[in-house]
Amino acid sequence: MISFTGFKAVFKREFAGYFASPLGYVFIVIFLVASGYLMVSRDFGRFLDLRQADLTAFFTYIPWLFVILVPAVAMRLWSEERKSGTVELLLTLPVSPEGSYLGKFLAGWSFLGFSLVLTWPVVFVVARLGDPDWGVLIAGYLGCLLAAGAYLAVGMFFSTLSRNQVVAFIFAVAASVSFLLLGLPRTQGAVGRLLGGYAEEVLASLSLADHFDRFASGLVEAGSLGFFILFTMGWLAMGMLALYQTKAD
Amino acid sequence: MDSQRSDERDVLVEVRGLRKRFGAIQAVDDVSFEVCRGEVLGFLGPNGAGKTTVMKMVTGFLEPDGGEVRIGGTDVARDPLGVKRRIGYLPENAPSYGEMTVESFLRFVADARALQEPGRSLADVADKTGLGRVLPQTIDTLSKGFRRRVGLAAALIHDPEVLILDEPTDGLDPNQKALVQELIRDLSSDKAIVLSTHILDEAEKVCNRAMIISEGRLLVDSTPDALMKEAAGENVVRVEWAEEPDSEVIQSLKGLSWCERVAKAPGHGIYLFPADGENHVRDVLQALEGQDVLGIHVREGRLDDLFRDVTGGVCA
Numbered sequence: 001m002i003s004f005t006g007f008k009a010v011f012k013r014e015f016a017g018y019f020a021s022p023l024g025y026v027f028i029v030i031f032l033v034a035s036g037y038l039m040v041s042r043d044f045g046r047f048l049d050l051r052q053a054d055l056t057a058f059f060t061y062i063p064w065l066f067v068i069l070v071p072a073v074a075m076r077l078w079s080e081e082r083k084s085g086t087v088e089l090l091l092t093l094p095v096s097p098e099g100s101y102l103g104k105f106l107a108g109w110s111f112l113g114f115s116l117v118l119t120w121p122v123v124f125v126v127a128r129l130g131d132p133d134w135g136v137l138i139a140g141y142l143g144c145l146l147a148a149g150a151y152l153a154v155g156m157f158f159s160t161l162s163r164n165q166v167v168a169f170i171f172a173v174a175a176s177v178s179f180l181l182l183g184l185p186r187t188q189g190a191v192g193r194l195l196g197g198y199a200e201e202v203l204a205s206l207s208l209a210d211h212f213d214r215f216a217s218g219l220v221e222a223g224s225l226g227f228f229i230l231f232t233m234g235w236l237a238m239g240m241l242a243l244y245q246t247k248a249d
Numbered sequence: 250m251d252s253q254r255s256d257e258r259d260v261l262v263e264v265r266g267l268r269k270r271f272g273a274i275q276a277v278d279d280v281s282f283e284v285c286r287g288e289v290l291g292f293l294g295p296n297g298a299g300k301t302t303v304m305k306m307v308t309g310f311l312e313p314d315g316g317e318v319r320i321g322g323t324d325v326a327r328d329p330l331g332v333k334r335r336i337g338y339l340p341e342n343a344p345s346y347g348e349m350t351v352e353s354f355l356r357f358v359a360d361a362r363a364l365q366e367p368g369r370s371l372a373d374v375a376d377k378t379g380l381g382r383v384l385p386q387t388i389d390t391l392s393k394g395f396r397r398r399v400g401l402a403a404a405l406i407h408d409p410e411v412l413i414l415d416e417p418t419d420g421l422d423p424n425q426k427a428l429v430q431e432l433i434r435d436l437s438s439d440k441a442i443v444l445s446t447h448i449l450d451e452a453e454k455v456c457n458r459a460m461i462i463s464e465g466r467l468l469v470d471s472t473p474d475a476l477m478k479e480a481a482g483e484n485v486v487r488v489e490w491a492e493e494p495d496s497e498v499i500q501s502l503k504g505l506s507w508c509e510r511v512a513k514a515p516g517h518g519i520y521l522f523p524a525d526g527e528n529h530v531r532d533v534l535q536a537l538e539g540q541d542v543l544g545i546h547v548r549e550g551r552l553d554d555l556f557r558d559v560t561g562g563v564c565a
Contacts, residue, residue, distance in 0.1 A: 020348055092310050094334045
């Protein structure tokens with residue numbers, strides 16, 4: 001039977017933890033500077049050259065930024081607990097392993113959501129300069145939040161597999177990049193030629209980038225929403241199972 | 250008669266046929282024991298004997314391959330959270346979240362245990378473990394002794410009936426050791442306590458029961474006093490002179506009825522081994538009366554020697 005006993009206590013501790021160490025602040029600064037740069041830069045988003053009152057230039061690069069930054073948040077979640085032995089303390093409190101797992105995930109996700117809220121100046125600028133489509137904007141942010149959760153679930157899974165944070169980070173980045181690359185036309189074309197059109201469609205439906213682009217262009221579809229929810233829950237469930245196996249190693 | 254006795258005994262920890270295997274190593278092999286309220290059970294054994302693994306299974310952190318654990322009648326496998334509520338556990342090396350302050354860490358533990366009055370429990374346990382002064386400090390900045398006490402406070406905050414302590418005094422200085430031992434003794438009257446140690450002396454100070462574990466098996470279930478008696482090398486007398494003594498004196502010591510054999514000790518000294526393991530230092534004092542002796546020492550039993558005896562020399 002699955003119980004989530006104790007997840008609130010774990011959530012509170014973990015969320016406060018992001019602001020008790022430099023990690024949280026370093027993450028926020030790097031995220032804001034990098035997302036701002038990618039949006040405005042002539043080589044990437046060309047926000048100023050496009051002369052459009054929308055955030056396409058901003059949203060386009062968010063999944064690529066998250067591919068590096070979210071595993072950095074996720075890597076410590078279990079690796080550190082195992083390395084320092086606190087996992088034994090945590091899991092002998094009346095807190096179920098699933099409860100701890102969910103508490104850590106929601107704390108990390110809330111922190112990433114908080115970082116997204118801090119990008120409000122770009123919304124402010126767009127609103128001052130023109131008349132943005134608020135529906136598209138909100139859909140875009142929803143997509144960012146869902147992508148953050150999906151990458152976090154992937155990163156957390158690899159964090160349960162290794163006591164070494166660097167190893168967890170590298171595996172998480174590799175896996176996250178793979179799910180992004182599935183969406184590139186070149187990858188899909190190659191698979192289509194090799195295995196046929198059906199395989200190409202399956203691949204496209206698994207691509208994180210494709211589903212994210214739907215949100216970024218203002219479409220909130222049941223299919224894409226369902227993809228993110230199932231993707232995240234699947235990786236969380238795998239991580240919970242892995243935790244049972246690895247907690248005592 | 251028998252049933253009456255078992256009614257009186259308030260068994261809080263029941264372990265039956267516990268087994269655990271890690272790869273090729275049988276870490277715990279068919280271990281069974283009971284601990285009642287008021288008992289302090291010391292687990293003795295060399296490193297890697299399986300003490301820690303047994304404790305991890307009793308606290309529900311590890312699932313056993315076979316056997317069962319009951320805490321206050323509740324099966325750990327059936328109701329792990331219920332059991333965890335009743336146990337206070339200090340894991341090996343007393344891990345805690347180093348980046349937190351002592352207060353916020355203890356608050357987290359109180360929170361996770363859903364205590365009714367977290368503020369009062371925290372103040373009580375801080376008082377008991379002498380942490381009041383360092384509550385606002387970050388755990389990473391504390392000395393080893395204080396960090397161990399933080400771990401103890403976390404294990405005690407809910408005033409549990411069952412306490413499992415994995416090497417509670419390891420790495421502490423003698424004063425800190427004495428403090429922790431005193432604390433355990435104070436707690437013992439209404440709790441069942443299991444602690445592991447590799448110091449026989451410590452077991453003698455705090456435990457009223459002792460078990461020796463080696464290679465995952467329970468070898469001895471006895472009292473610390475009885476173990477001390479059994480320990481090889483108990484009550485060996487070392488006599489030391491400033492310069493080489495007369496052979497006559499040595500002959501007279503050799504002639505003592507209880508003396509099994511005599512061996513050379515470092516410097517100008519000898520060891521006298523008693524055949525019966527009893528303390529005969531009075532005889533030695535008598536025999537040496539009026540002589541210029543530098544010192545007479547009685548050696549207490551050493552756990553190392555006892556291990557070698559009961560485990561057939563397999564471990565140190």
